[in-house]
Structures are given as C-alpha cells and as structure tokens.
Amino acid sequence: MSTLQNVLIGSVRTAVGWLPEGWLPGGRPDPLIGRHGAVGRQSALSDAPEKVTGAARFAADVAVDGLCHAALVHAPITRGRITRLDTTAAEAAPGVVAVVTHRNMPRVDSPALIGLSNPSAVGNSDLPILQDDRVHYNGQVVAAVVAETQAQADHAATLLDIGYEVTKAPTDFATAKASARTIPTLLYEPTQRAEGDAEADLSTSRYAVDAIYTTPWQTHNAIELHALTVIWEGDRLTVHDATQMIAPTATALAKMFGLKRENVRVLSPFVGGGFGGKGFWDHHVIAVAAARLAGRPLRLRLTREGVYRVVGGRSQTEQRVALGADAEGRFTALIHTGTSVMPPYSCSPEAFTLGTRAMYRSGSYLYSQRHADMAVVPNTFMRAPGEAVGTFAVESAVDELAHEMGIDPIELRLRNLPEVHPVTGVRFSQHALDQAYRDGAARFGWAERPATPGERRDGEWRIGMGCASGSFPYVRLPGASVRITLHRDGTAAVACSAQDMGMGTATVQTQHAADRLGLTPETVRFVSGDSDLPPAPAAGGSGQTASIAGAVMAASAKLVGELIRLAGNASPLAGLRAEDLHFDRAGLVAREDPARHESFAAILARANREEVSVTASGAVPMEMFRYAMHSTSAIFAEVRVSDVTGEVRVTRMLGSFDCGTILNPRTAASQFRGGMIMGLGLALTEETLYDERTGRIMNPSLADYHVPAHLDVPPIDVIWTGIPDPRTPLGARGIGEIGTTGVAAAIANAVFNATGKRVRDLPLTLDKVL
Amino acid sequence: MAITVNGTKVDPPGDMRVSLLDFLRDDLHLTGTKIGCNQGACGACTVLIDGERVLSCLTLAAQADGREVTTIEGLAEGDALHAVQAAFVDHDGLQCGYCTPGQVCAATALLNELRTGSPSYVTGDLTAAAPLTAEEIRERLSGNLCRCGAHNGIVSAVLALAEART
Amino acid sequence: MTVLRYSRAADLAEAVSAGQEARLLGGGTNLIDLMRKGVERPQHLLDVSRLPAGIDETEDGGLLIGGALSNAALAADPRIRAHYPMLSRAVLAGASAQIRNMATVAGNLMQRTRCPYFADVAGASCNRRVPGSGCDAQGGVSRYTAVLGTSKSCIAAHPSDMAVALVALDAVVCLEGPAGPRRLAITDFHLLPGDSPEKETALAPGEVISGVVLPPSSLAARSAYRKVRDRASYAFALVSVAAGLRLEAGRIAEARIALGGVGTVPWRAARAEALLIGAEPTPELFARAADAELAEAETQPATAFKPELARRTLRAVLTTLAEDAA
Incomplete structure (x- = not known):
C-alpha cells in the first residue's frame, strides 16, 4: 500500500466518474434481477449430507501412503537470536525422519505482502521463514520435526536444545502507541480525511460526546486446525490445504519453490472455517520444504497453541469518537481517530474508521488512524476487519449522544443518514438502512424499550434493549474466472477454484448458474476447491459470491457465441446474433420469437460434440469506483444483566439487513447469524491475552479464549429488505461479514439501557459492569 | 486386548x-x-x-x-442418514461442517441422557425430570463449540428430535 | 509426550502397590492434557478408572462415593440430587457433559490448577511446576488466579467445582496406602501453597483416593451452588459459592459455606460461618459475613474485582437460602 496507490485509485475513480453508466458493468442491471428462478429459493447446503456423516474430507483427513507427520517448535522469547541449536537428541529419537531448522531449510524468499497491487500476493508478513537465526516475535517457528507418527514428532520436538540471546522489543501497547506511525493508505482509502474544523465545531456544538473506546486482540479460532498434507512427485507439488485462498496459494508456492505454476496443485474442497485466518502463513512454507527434505508425503497440522503463535488475529484498538450535534440532532462534527497495532513486517491495517466514513454525514469531520509497532505475530484480517470494532466505537457514541439529547437512538441515526457518500460524494448504488431500521424495530418490539436506563427488571436481572448500525463495503474482486461446460446429456458444470467454508458458495452458484443458463439446479454441478480449475480470488472481503457471479455472467455471454457457432445453419436459431438470444428451457431462445428455441443437447448432438466449454473472467469491477456500495444493517439486542454479579446474558437478537438480493434465504440466514454470533463473542467474551511484559500470548487455548458456547447464543431473528442492488451481479451484495458489525455496540447499548452503566472497553465482562 | x-x-x-x-x-x-x-x-x-x-x-x-x-x-445404519444427522441437515445445523460430527455425536448421547432423566446445571428442580427447553439443550451442548455460528439450527434440530420422542 | 507404559489396575491393592512408581489415571481429562503440554511426564500410567465404584449408604446415614465413580454418575444420582443438591449442581457446573462422563471423583480432587503460567512449560516460570523458578502469574495475565490463600510463591486458583461443594459438606476423603487406610477431612486434603506450592495435597507416597464420604446433613438438602463465569457455560469459575443454611426459631443454627475461583484451595468460609451461627439472617449480617471472609484477600490488577464479586455472590446465595428456609 503506498501513496502511489492512492493516486492511482483516485485517478481511476475520477475517470470512471466521467464515463456514461452504460459503459460500466452494472450500468444496465443484471436481467436476472427480479426474475423468479432458483435464486431466492430456500436450499440447504449441497454438501450437508457429507458433512453430517463425517464423509467430508478436510485437509488433514486425506489418506496418503507413506505419510510422515511434522511438529513445530516455537520461540519462547520475543525478540533476539538463536545462540545454541542442538538437534542431536531430537534426531536420535525414535521415528524421526528429519529436523528442519534455519540451517538446512531450503533458501526461499518471503511471500509478497497482500496488497491491492498484486491479487496473487498472499503474505501476511515479509519476515524470512526459517532462513536465519533471528526471532522477531514470540511464538515464531524456529524448527520443525518430522517423524513417522504424530506422537513421535510431538515428543521429538520437545528434545531440541535451543538457546537464545534476548533483545528488547516493544511489547506493551501504551508505550508503542506513543510512537505510532501514520501510513498513507488504509486499504483503498487515504488514511486521513478531513472536512472543515471538526475540533472547533465540536467545542461549539449544542450537544457533544467525546470518548475513548478500546477493543482487544482477537483470534479467529476456526474449529479446524490449520493443516496441510503435502505430496511431492518430482517437480510436481500437491498440497491438500485448509485455505481460503486456493489459487493465490498455488501461485505463491510455485514462485517460492521455483516450480511451474501448472505443476503446483492446491486442493481445498472443504475448509473448516476461515474468518480471515485461513490465509497463507509460515507453516505453509515449512510444510512444503519439510516434505521435500523428508522425501516423503507429509502432514503438518498446527496445534491449537500453534494457531495462536503462527496465525495473527485482529489487532487491539484504541479509538476516539467525538460527535457534535445541533438542537435538531444533526451532526455538526464527527471525529473518529485512534491507534491499532501493525508491526512493520505486517500488512493489515485494522481500518476501523473506514465504515464510519460512509455511515453518517456531518458538517465537519476528521478521520485518521495510527499504527503502533509491537513485537507480535503479524496481525491480519478477521471477519469484518475494521468495521467490527469501528462500529463498536461509533455506534456506542451515537447511543451516548442520543441519551444526552433525550431522543430515540434510531431517530438520531435516521436524521443523519447520508444521501451520497459523505466523503467521496458519489451516489450509493442502493441504500435502505432506514427501511431496515423500521422493519427491525417493529419486529423486535423496540417500542417497549424504556428510554430511561434501569427501569426494567426481573428479580436480580435488569433488562435492557439496544440497537446499532452495521456496515460493510461491497467488493467484487478482479481476476475471478470460471469455466462453464455444457454436456450433451443436458447437464452443465461450472468450475473455478473457489473456496467453500460453509457459506454456501457452491449451493448458491449452482442456483445462479441454473437461472443464468436456463437450467434447473439439479442439472448443474458447481466444481471448486482445486487450483487446477480456473482461478477464483481468495474468499475475502465478503466478495466471493459477487466475484464468481460476475465471472459466470461473462462466461455465459461467451457461451452464447460458442453455441451459435456450433448450431450452424441447420439450427432454428440460424442467422440470429448473440444479442438476439438468451438462455431458457435448457437451450437458447430468440428474444423476439420464443418459439425459436434449440436445446443445448440438440446443438451438441448435431455438431457431434460431447460437450462445449468456455472460460471467462468477470469484467473489471468498475462499479466499485463509480458508486458507494455498502451492505448495511440495523442490529437489535436484548440483554439481562445481573445486579449481583454483573453477568451479561443476551436473551435475543435481531439483525435487519440491507444487502441487496438475498440469493438463498437459508444459507444467507446462517451467514448473518454466524456473523452476529462472532459479534456476540467480540462483545462479551473474546480476548487474546498477551503478557505485555514479554509479548507472549498466555491463553492459546479454546479453554481460556472464550468463543461463545451454545448457552451464550440466544435465538437470533434475521430479516432483510431484499431490495436488489442494480449495480451488482444478481443484485446481491456481500453478506459474510456485515453480521459481525454493529453487534458489540448494540449489546453495549443494551447494557446501558439495562443498567445506566456505559462500558467502552471490550470485552464487556462482568467486572466492568459491577 | x-x-x-x-x-x-x-x-x-x-x-x-x-x-x-x-x-x-x-x-x-x-x-x-x-x-x-x-x-x-x-x-x-x-x-x-x-x-x-x-x-x-x-x-x-x-x-x-x-x-x-x-x-x-x-451412527447410521446403511446409506440413510441417522435421525440426528437428518435433523441437522433439515434445520441448517451446520456451516463449514468441521464441528458437525462432534455436535451430532454429542446430540445423539444428549437425547439418551434426557430420556434417562439426567439433570443439567440449568435444571431448576434437580429432583424432577428436566423440562424440554431450548435452554436445557443449549447447556447440554455447550461442550461442543461452533465457530461458524450454526447454534440456532443445531439447537432447533435437537429440540425437534427430543420433542418428537416424548 | 514420552513413550509410556499403560496398565490397568485389577483392584485397589494393585493401585496402592504400583502407586509409588506409576501415575494413576482416572478419566485423564486433566492428566492427559498436562502430559501433552509437558507439565506431567509419567513413564507409567496405571488406569484406575474401571475399579468398581458406586454410591453406598453409610451406617450413620451418609453416603460413601467410590473414587472411580464418574462425575456424571455422581451428579445424576437421585440421592445426591435430593439430599446434597449443591454437590450435584457443582458437578454439573463443571466442564462439559463429555468431560463429566470421563472424569472420576478422585481425579477431580487431584486436578491441577489452570493457571496459564503453570501450563506454559516453554515460556513461563512457575513455582508449582518447577519449585524455586519464580511465579510469572504475579503481574501477568491473572484473571483466573486466586485472591485467598495466596503466597509469595503462588497465586494459582484451584479449579474444581465439585471440591468446593465437598468442602462445604464436610466431606471426608478415604485413602488407601501402603500403611493401610486412613481418613482425612477434605479441608485437610488440599494444601495451601505457602513456600512449597508443588505440594498440592496431603496424599502420602503410594496413597490412593478410594472414596469420599458425605456425612449425613440436615442442611444439605436445601443447599445451593452458584457459579459465576465469563462464558455462560463450559468455563472455569471466576467465583463460585456453595452454601447451606439451617434455621431454628428464626436464627441460623448451622451454616456451611465454601468458595471457588478465589482460593488457592477449595475455600471453606469458616469466618463467615462463625459470624452467621446463632444470628438472625439479615442483609447486614450476610454483608458482615461476606466482608469478614474476604477481608484478607490479596489481589492482582486483573483480580481486583474478585473480592467484591465474591461478597455479592455470597450475599445473594445466603439471602436466597434464608428466604427458602424461612
């Protein structure tokens, strides 16, 4: 990310602004929008039967002959050098095949850092991987032991004798914050945006709130442990991986190990949860190298502790939100600034001010954030990066302001909704948060909420309601491609290297392709999870569905031309051009004369072909530059807070979403609920605990890091506006992350309504309520 | 052995x-x-x-x-899904599918525990049979973590099975 | 985990005779985890989890619980549920259904602290794990450490819920050893850390927990266990309270109180009990009793809230018990 990128993105945005709408993808709404087909119908996950029977094969489930197993050794110091390294005892231990350290590790470059300039870049850090004797953060991998069995590898890993020279490192936030730096760009936006003199306006505002909000380190904690099963055959490399970036991982491994891209295959048909954590980390490189050194197929599965030590999570944040309003409740000043952690070797800014920029208009505003350098495992994106914690701060502040003004917090929000993007001035592609609020409030029973805190109780339990807005940007990633193959038996296959971590990617794209091609879902097969297929981008940014949908649109358009060519002069379609035709009834139909129809099967039979196949990439996602595109939500929570213990229990939640067309109500509802439950964990229990004296994570376990358990999770109601976004494929925007945004604020606001106690520091544990 | x-x-x-x-x-x-x-x-x-x-x-x-x-x-006999497995599919009690086998096994045992009248921490009167409530199911399944957030579907699947058996 | 020998004890005598050389394996829910972490490194495991175990009535009307009985079976037993509900609920408050099926009563008494520094062999100093090495928990990540019974050497909390209820119920631990059987009040079983936190129990070398006796109790049938934790379930206690009251003519005739989550051992609240007995149950009395019990609490920044949380929880439990008894 650089100043140059800012300039480039800015100039593209300007240029695109001049183009007539018809030239842009999305300029003419997708014809499938509003059509009643397979899209929009309830459909269970297509792979659910495999999952409930245990037949689904995850990365560590693949059976391979001659498999050996690896165990990692993590540095217990935070920064320094290895001064003593004796592998003798480990090498002599029963079953040991190889011990890999920086001494015998093949020389490999670090992966390119994730960034906008290179879609196949996968690195979360640019530190050398087992290349030298230096330790940069606590838990860094310093060795791997390979043995016949996992038990032997685990034991031998304890036999390495490693000595360290320790040097000083930044390990406490308060100190690191003092020298935090400002980088030019936050992902796709300049870090700093200002209009007017917000500080001055704040000080003269009729009403004002100004507070600091803090959020902790968090770890994704997908239940599946990161794992690879690695198989070398000469210069061919096959990796069964647990990844949400299949094609980019194959490209990166090819580059790092000097292989032809077509000789590297990454397979990941099932992924046991990702949430941003199943990217590319040191264990990938170590496993592939260790398998080569061992000369055997190898499995490396991180331990749960290893996940915390190898895979970074969401950075802690300290945010200031200040809001000024006039007598009518119109925002006169909005300030959102603060600090998160991003060591110099990492590339993921926790962009907590980005969402705010699109949420409210204000007479003046100031957005900026700084990055503190700490010696920690490289932080990375975690479900709804930025917005998950940014909405906690700003939506708490809005609630505080509403309370101070004595008006309903929904009303205050509605008064300040923007008509256009408040910073860039571009139009929203579609924006109906007001409707989401009205629908949600009615269904949740918001009217029963007492305006005065602390009025409702049931025995020792105080009861309160809160709400908050959520927001997450629409993304359609460039470079998505798919192959559509029509078979003579009338079935179709749609293939790309997409990753399905349970979101329903395959289910929904099957529905989509059926509608697009005039087929029934039963005759369409969606194939994914394999880097040999046309490349799809990483599953990230809630952008996979739109990205693949764009590619399916492009490929189906190309398919029309190919079918016309095959149909030839004997076809009832002879003489018609591509723009005269559309897909229907398992074939092509003339737009002007529906009687002129020929089935795919008939076209292929006459052409004496078994199948026809086309591959295409989605159009460049110019709509993202032309319009402000955001999924939004109104989140409602009801809590009970014990007067005795301060325990907070959420009794019900409702999410009212405005995310465009909902493609499959069942899988979408699951996504929304899942996101909200991660928001519930963020609100109440989750915290990765560093010992700030040493920089070591002290709760690297699912016993000590509390993800919500069943008893924590209340019934969650989910509704949506369902208004299509005319600028996106199928009218849909992303839904994977929006659920996590707004939830923490809604819960904290409900706790305030229950008790009158304002907690600005997450997680909202009982000691902060007492 | x-x-x-x-x-x-x-x-x-x-x-x-x-x-x-x-x-x-x-x-x-x-x-x-x-x-x-x-x-x-x-x-x-x-x-x-x-x-x-x-x-x-x-x-x-x-x-x-x-x-x-x-x-x-x-769990299942033959190719058909076991009742608990089928209920998980019907109630969307899964997403990524990784915690699912553990949830299904736990739910299968849980249904038997309900039948034998074992109490849980949230059972009000320990001397009586536990009432069939979502809260009881949630407490009894709390040893099975899910990160995707399929909790609501899992609980409704198990509750439906438990209700069908009484 | 090093290569190890595994065998199964045919009877208690074998467990006693092998006990000096072997580590006894109950459910393994704590021991196997600690072996994997490198905290425990036994060479030989002697499985005692299949020794016959039930619940028998004693001559004086109490109950004798077999050491190898599963936690789940203990909590579900109709006699425990009816006559010692605080024990049933304490067991049900602990861990998960799976772990309660595996864990034994004796193993639960022997479980070791969940202090993160105790578990971190590679990265932390811990006097309990390596005597004399230091205590990194002090000044560190310490939300789940103790505030009562701590020493300069150790602030680790005892993690058991079951043991808290047993302490409140005046349970007696039955031991079988090379020198024969003996019985020990459960309050004498767990040892305060003092200067030697590595010495956690009064078990002599080779001794085996054969069972636990619950004496007959006139207050236990209306006793309670309340656990306060960060996650609603499947989490260790920040504070827990096991308590029972018996009232006579409007005054407290008998009181049994123990605290969990706050002590380096399952904490018998003797000071609070002493204040209660003979007095009228009033909010002021309960407040005084709670204050007295927590008066000497020593906290870390991360546990500064615990004395107040313990006081509030104790007051609430006593209030409910007194209302029920009245």
Missing part, C-alpha cells in the same frame, strides 16, 4: 501414548472424528464409548480396550 469400533473389533495401537482420536484418524482412517484443539476444550472429537459421549482427544486408545466405540461413521 481389543476395541470394538463401529461394530468391528480392532487391536489397540502398540504405542500406548496414542490417543483414541489419533488412533481413529491415523490408524483406522476414520477421519469423520475431528480434531479442534487436542485440549479437551472444543468437543469436535466427541465419540460415544458404550453409548456415552466422551472426548477422544483426552482418551488414550488403550483406555477403550474392551469397550464399544461409536464414531460419526457408525
């Missing part, structure tokens, strides 16, 4: 430190049983021993000697 796994007798491993979980997965290739923490903290490795739910990560394979182990692969 012999362990009965899904009705078949097998010899326990020679290496006595091998957990039942690793034994099932690495030696018997019954990979439906999942490993989520190896710390006894997530429930993904839940299997049934003599019909009771246990964590296979904290059980040495040797401890299962002479016992009947049922894994997710052994």
Whole structure:
C-alpha cells in the first residue's frame, strides 16, 4: 500500500466518474434481477449430507501412503537470536525422519505482502521463514520435526536444545502507541480525511460526546486446525490445504519453490472455517520444504497453541469518537481517530474508521488512524476487519449522544443518514438502512424499550434493549474466472477454484448458474476447491459470491457465441446474433420469437460434440469506483444483566439487513447469524491475552479464549429488505461479514439501557459492569 | 486386548501414548472424528464409548480396550442418514461442517441422557425430570463449540428430535 | 509426550502397590492434557478408572462415593440430587457433559490448577511446576488466579467445582496406602501453597483416593451452588459459592459455606460461618459475613474485582437460602 496507490485509485475513480453508466458493468442491471428462478429459493447446503456423516474430507483427513507427520517448535522469547541449536537428541529419537531448522531449510524468499497491487500476493508478513537465526516475535517457528507418527514428532520436538540471546522489543501497547506511525493508505482509502474544523465545531456544538473506546486482540479460532498434507512427485507439488485462498496459494508456492505454476496443485474442497485466518502463513512454507527434505508425503497440522503463535488475529484498538450535534440532532462534527497495532513486517491495517466514513454525514469531520509497532505475530484480517470494532466505537457514541439529547437512538441515526457518500460524494448504488431500521424495530418490539436506563427488571436481572448500525463495503474482486461446460446429456458444470467454508458458495452458484443458463439446479454441478480449475480470488472481503457471479455472467455471454457457432445453419436459431438470444428451457431462445428455441443437447448432438466449454473472467469491477456500495444493517439486542454479579446474558437478537438480493434465504440466514454470533463473542467474551511484559500470548487455548458456547447464543431473528442492488451481479451484495458489525455496540447499548452503566472497553465482562 | 469400533473389533495401537482420536484418524482412517484443539476444550472429537459421549482427544486408545466405540461413521445404519444427522441437515445445523460430527455425536448421547432423566446445571428442580427447553439443550451442548455460528439450527434440530420422542 | 507404559489396575491393592512408581489415571481429562503440554511426564500410567465404584449408604446415614465413580454418575444420582443438591449442581457446573462422563471423583480432587503460567512449560516460570523458578502469574495475565490463600510463591486458583461443594459438606476423603487406610477431612486434603506450592495435597507416597464420604446433613438438602463465569457455560469459575443454611426459631443454627475461583484451595468460609451461627439472617449480617471472609484477600490488577464479586455472590446465595428456609 503506498501513496502511489492512492493516486492511482483516485485517478481511476475520477475517470470512471466521467464515463456514461452504460459503459460500466452494472450500468444496465443484471436481467436476472427480479426474475423468479432458483435464486431466492430456500436450499440447504449441497454438501450437508457429507458433512453430517463425517464423509467430508478436510485437509488433514486425506489418506496418503507413506505419510510422515511434522511438529513445530516455537520461540519462547520475543525478540533476539538463536545462540545454541542442538538437534542431536531430537534426531536420535525414535521415528524421526528429519529436523528442519534455519540451517538446512531450503533458501526461499518471503511471500509478497497482500496488497491491492498484486491479487496473487498472499503474505501476511515479509519476515524470512526459517532462513536465519533471528526471532522477531514470540511464538515464531524456529524448527520443525518430522517423524513417522504424530506422537513421535510431538515428543521429538520437545528434545531440541535451543538457546537464545534476548533483545528488547516493544511489547506493551501504551508505550508503542506513543510512537505510532501514520501510513498513507488504509486499504483503498487515504488514511486521513478531513472536512472543515471538526475540533472547533465540536467545542461549539449544542450537544457533544467525546470518548475513548478500546477493543482487544482477537483470534479467529476456526474449529479446524490449520493443516496441510503435502505430496511431492518430482517437480510436481500437491498440497491438500485448509485455505481460503486456493489459487493465490498455488501461485505463491510455485514462485517460492521455483516450480511451474501448472505443476503446483492446491486442493481445498472443504475448509473448516476461515474468518480471515485461513490465509497463507509460515507453516505453509515449512510444510512444503519439510516434505521435500523428508522425501516423503507429509502432514503438518498446527496445534491449537500453534494457531495462536503462527496465525495473527485482529489487532487491539484504541479509538476516539467525538460527535457534535445541533438542537435538531444533526451532526455538526464527527471525529473518529485512534491507534491499532501493525508491526512493520505486517500488512493489515485494522481500518476501523473506514465504515464510519460512509455511515453518517456531518458538517465537519476528521478521520485518521495510527499504527503502533509491537513485537507480535503479524496481525491480519478477521471477519469484518475494521468495521467490527469501528462500529463498536461509533455506534456506542451515537447511543451516548442520543441519551444526552433525550431522543430515540434510531431517530438520531435516521436524521443523519447520508444521501451520497459523505466523503467521496458519489451516489450509493442502493441504500435502505432506514427501511431496515423500521422493519427491525417493529419486529423486535423496540417500542417497549424504556428510554430511561434501569427501569426494567426481573428479580436480580435488569433488562435492557439496544440497537446499532452495521456496515460493510461491497467488493467484487478482479481476476475471478470460471469455466462453464455444457454436456450433451443436458447437464452443465461450472468450475473455478473457489473456496467453500460453509457459506454456501457452491449451493448458491449452482442456483445462479441454473437461472443464468436456463437450467434447473439439479442439472448443474458447481466444481471448486482445486487450483487446477480456473482461478477464483481468495474468499475475502465478503466478495466471493459477487466475484464468481460476475465471472459466470461473462462466461455465459461467451457461451452464447460458442453455441451459435456450433448450431450452424441447420439450427432454428440460424442467422440470429448473440444479442438476439438468451438462455431458457435448457437451450437458447430468440428474444423476439420464443418459439425459436434449440436445446443445448440438440446443438451438441448435431455438431457431434460431447460437450462445449468456455472460460471467462468477470469484467473489471468498475462499479466499485463509480458508486458507494455498502451492505448495511440495523442490529437489535436484548440483554439481562445481573445486579449481583454483573453477568451479561443476551436473551435475543435481531439483525435487519440491507444487502441487496438475498440469493438463498437459508444459507444467507446462517451467514448473518454466524456473523452476529462472532459479534456476540467480540462483545462479551473474546480476548487474546498477551503478557505485555514479554509479548507472549498466555491463553492459546479454546479453554481460556472464550468463543461463545451454545448457552451464550440466544435465538437470533434475521430479516432483510431484499431490495436488489442494480449495480451488482444478481443484485446481491456481500453478506459474510456485515453480521459481525454493529453487534458489540448494540449489546453495549443494551447494557446501558439495562443498567445506566456505559462500558467502552471490550470485552464487556462482568467486572466492568459491577 | 481389543476395541470394538463401529461394530468391528480392532487391536489397540502398540504405542500406548496414542490417543483414541489419533488412533481413529491415523490408524483406522476414520477421519469423520475431528480434531479442534487436542485440549479437551472444543468437543469436535466427541465419540460415544458404550453409548456415552466422551472426548477422544483426552482418551488414550488403550483406555477403550474392551469397550464399544461409536464414531460419526457408525451412527447410521446403511446409506440413510441417522435421525440426528437428518435433523441437522433439515434445520441448517451446520456451516463449514468441521464441528458437525462432534455436535451430532454429542446430540445423539444428549437425547439418551434426557430420556434417562439426567439433570443439567440449568435444571431448576434437580429432583424432577428436566423440562424440554431450548435452554436445557443449549447447556447440554455447550461442550461442543461452533465457530461458524450454526447454534440456532443445531439447537432447533435437537429440540425437534427430543420433542418428537416424548 | 514420552513413550509410556499403560496398565490397568485389577483392584485397589494393585493401585496402592504400583502407586509409588506409576501415575494413576482416572478419566485423564486433566492428566492427559498436562502430559501433552509437558507439565506431567509419567513413564507409567496405571488406569484406575474401571475399579468398581458406586454410591453406598453409610451406617450413620451418609453416603460413601467410590473414587472411580464418574462425575456424571455422581451428579445424576437421585440421592445426591435430593439430599446434597449443591454437590450435584457443582458437578454439573463443571466442564462439559463429555468431560463429566470421563472424569472420576478422585481425579477431580487431584486436578491441577489452570493457571496459564503453570501450563506454559516453554515460556513461563512457575513455582508449582518447577519449585524455586519464580511465579510469572504475579503481574501477568491473572484473571483466573486466586485472591485467598495466596503466597509469595503462588497465586494459582484451584479449579474444581465439585471440591468446593465437598468442602462445604464436610466431606471426608478415604485413602488407601501402603500403611493401610486412613481418613482425612477434605479441608485437610488440599494444601495451601505457602513456600512449597508443588505440594498440592496431603496424599502420602503410594496413597490412593478410594472414596469420599458425605456425612449425613440436615442442611444439605436445601443447599445451593452458584457459579459465576465469563462464558455462560463450559468455563472455569471466576467465583463460585456453595452454601447451606439451617434455621431454628428464626436464627441460623448451622451454616456451611465454601468458595471457588478465589482460593488457592477449595475455600471453606469458616469466618463467615462463625459470624452467621446463632444470628438472625439479615442483609447486614450476610454483608458482615461476606466482608469478614474476604477481608484478607490479596489481589492482582486483573483480580481486583474478585473480592467484591465474591461478597455479592455470597450475599445473594445466603439471602436466597434464608428466604427458602424461612
């Protein structure tokens, strides 16, 4: 990310602004929008039967002959050098095949850092991987032991004798914050945006709130442990991986190990949860190298502790939100600034001010954030990066302001909704948060909420309601491609290297392709999870569905031309051009004369072909530059807070979403609920605990890091506006992350309504309520 | 020594430190049983021993000697889904599917525990049979963590089964 | 985990005779985890989990619980549920259904602290794990450490819920050893850390827990266990309270209180009990009793809230018990 990128993105945005709408993808709404087909119908996950029977094969489930197993050794110091390294005892231990350290590790470059300039870049850090004797953060991998069995590898890993020279490192936030730096760009936006003199306006505002909000380190904690099963055959490399970036991982491994891209295959048909954590980390490189050194197929599965030590999570944040309003409740000043952690070797800014920029208009505003350098495992994106914690701060502040003004917090929000993007001035592609609020409030029973805190109780339990807005940007990633193959038996296959971590990617794209091609879902097969297929981008940014949908649109358009060519002069379609035709009834139909129809099967039979196949990439996602595109939500929570213990229990939640067309109500509802439950964990229990004296994570376990358990999770109601976004494929925007945004604020606001106690520091544990 | 796994007798491993979980997965290739923490903290490795739910990560394979182990692969008879498996599909009680085998095994045992009248921490009157409520199901399934957030579907699947059986 | 020998004890005598050389394995829910972490490194495991175990009535009307009985079986037993509900609920408050099926009563008494520094062999100093090495928990990540019974050497909390109820119920631990059987009040079983936190119990070398006796109790049938934790379930206690009251003519005739989550051992609240007995149950009395019990609490920044949380929880439990008894 650089100043140059800012300039480039800015100039593209300007240029695109001049183009007539018809030239842009999305300029003419997708014809499938509003059509009643397979899209929009309830459909269970297509792979659910495999999952409930245990037949689904995850990365560590693949059976391979001659498999050996690896165990990692993590540095217990935070920064320094290895001064003593004796592998003798480990090498002599029963079953040991190889011990890999920086001494015998093949020389490999670090992966390119994730960034906008290179879609196949996968690195979360640019530190050398087992290349030298230096330790940069606590838990860094310093060795791997390979043995016949996992038990032997685990034991031998304890036999390495490693000595360290320790040097000083930044390990406490308060100190690191003092020298935090400002980088030019936050992902796709300049870090700093200002209009007017917000500080001055704040000080003269009729009403004002100004507070600091803090959020902790968090770890994704997908239940599946990161794992690879690695198989070398000469210069061919096959990796069964647990990844949400299949094609980019194959490209990166090819580059790092000097292989032809077509000789590297990454397979990941099932992924046991990702949430941003199943990217590319040191264990990938170590496993592939260790398998080569061992000369055997190898499995490396991180331990749960290893996940915390190898895979970074969401950075802690300290945010200031200040809001000024006039007598009518119109925002006169909005300030959102603060600090998160991003060591110099990492590339993921926790962009907590980005969402705010699109949420409210204000007479003046100031957005900026700084990055503190700490010696920690490289932080990375975690479900709804930025917005998950940014909405906690700003939506708490809005609630505080509403309370101070004595008006309903929904009303205050509605008064300040923007008509256009408040910073860039571009139009929203579609924006109906007001409707989401009205629908949600009615269904949740918001009217029963007492305006005065602390009025409702049931025995020792105080009861309160809160709400908050959520927001997450629409993304359609460039470079998505798919192959559509029509078979003579009338079935179709749609293939790309997409990753399905349970979101329903395959289910929904099957529905989509059926509608697009005039087929029934039963005759369409969606194939994914394999880097040999046309490349799809990483599953990230809630952008996979739109990205693949764009590619399916492009490929189906190309398919029309190919079918016309095959149909030839004997076809009832002879003489018609591509723009005269559309897909229907398992074939092509003339737009002007529906009687002129020929089935795919008939076209292929006459052409004496078994199948026809086309591959295409989605159009460049110019709509993202032309319009402000955001999924939004109104989140409602009801809590009970014990007067005795301060325990907070959420009794019900409702999410009212405005995310465009909902493609499959069942899988979408699951996504929304899942996101909200991660928001519930963020609100109440989750915290990765560093010992700030040493920089070591002290709760690297699912016993000590509390993800919500069943008893924590209340019934969650989910509704949506369902208004299509005319600028996106199928009218849909992303839904994977929006659920996590707004939830923490809604819960904290409900706790305030229950008790009158304002907690600005997450997680909202009982000691902060007492 | 012999362990009965899904009705078949097998010899326990020679290496006595091998957990039942690793034994099932690495030696018997019954990979439906999942490993989520190896710390006894997530429930993904839940299997049934003599019909009771246990964590296979904290059980040495040797401890299962002479016992009947049922894994997710052994629940159903024939090709049809077991009732609990079918309910999970019907109620969207899963997303990524990784914690699912453990949830299904735990739910299967839970239904039996309800039938025998075992109480839970949230049962009000410990001397009476536990009421059939969502809260009871949620408490009794709390040993099985889910990160995708399929909790509502899982609980409604189990509650529907429990109600159908009474 | 090193290569190890595994065998199964045929009877208690074998467990006693092998006990000096072997580590006894109950459910393994704590021991196997600690072996994997490298905290425990036994060479030989002697499985005692299949020794016959039930619940028998004693001559004086109490109950004798077998050491190898599962936690789940203990909590579900109709006699425990009816006559010692605080024990049933304490057991049900602990861990998960799976772990309660595996864990034994004796193993639960022997479980070791969940202090993160105790578990971190590679990265932390811990006097309990390596005597004399230091205590990194002090000044560190310490939300789940103790505030009562701490020493300069150790602030680790005892993690058991079951043991808290047993302490409140005046349970007696039955031991079988090379020198024969003996019985020990449970309050004498767990040892305060003092200068030697590595010495956690009064077990002599080779001794085995054969069972636990619950004496007959006139207050236990209306006793309670309340656990306060960060996650609603499947989490260790920040504070827990096991308590029972018996009232006679409007005054407290008998009181049994123990605290969990706050002590280096399952904490018998003897000071609070002493204040209660003979007095009228009033909010002021309960407040005084709670204050007295927590008066000497020593906190870390991360546990500064615990004395107040313990006081509030104790007051609430006593209030409910007194209302029920009245």
